[in-house]
Amino acid sequence: GENVEQHPSTLSVQEGDSAVIKCTYSDSASNYFPWYKQELGKGPQLIIDIRSNVGEKKDQRIAVTLNKTAKHFSLHITETQPEDSAVYFCAAVPFSGGYNKLIFGAGTRLAVHP
């Protein structure tokens, strides 16, 4: 089955710097890759997603890139702010012809220091 590896497990940056989180997946048939942000005491919140027919997607300070050949995708956060501090999860959805089962990475704890 699908397996998703995520790196790094922790990331500490200064406010205003960029942060990059990387994930690799094993199932070449996976076709949907969401990113979730989880703040303390809250559930995962979708922040951006990308489908396999697209190489890059941007939403303000957040971008995601996908390399299908290498089977990896990355989250880029520019001009980081203290409120970006949270745990970030990548996920992949193996194509199953119907119902979407999210396979999550282990998470990255991002700390943005003022």
Added chain:
Amino acid sequence: EPEVTQTPSHQVTQMGQEVILRCVPISNHLYFYWYRQILGQKVEFLVSFYNNEISEKSEIFDDQFSVERPDGSNFTLKIRSTKLEDSAMYFCASSEQPDQPQHFGDGTRLSIL
């Protein structure tokens, strides 16, 4: 913005007891999911549900687990005879269509004593 709501936020139960976790998915969503996260581990898929039927379940979702949509708004996860290893955060999620993003609730922390 519509959201998925879960109750209770924290449930403490004695080992061997039955527990029911409740979720109210977003109103126009048709696909429902349960995930769990054991402390320090990955979020893991448990089950997906559509049209009053389980569409897929993981190896974790054994005979002790069941799901139900008892009415038009609630979606429940029942654990029949809880074990210590069932202690985890349980997240409910819903989506409008199977290929649309899943939206998560804030979870129920289940503690088995």
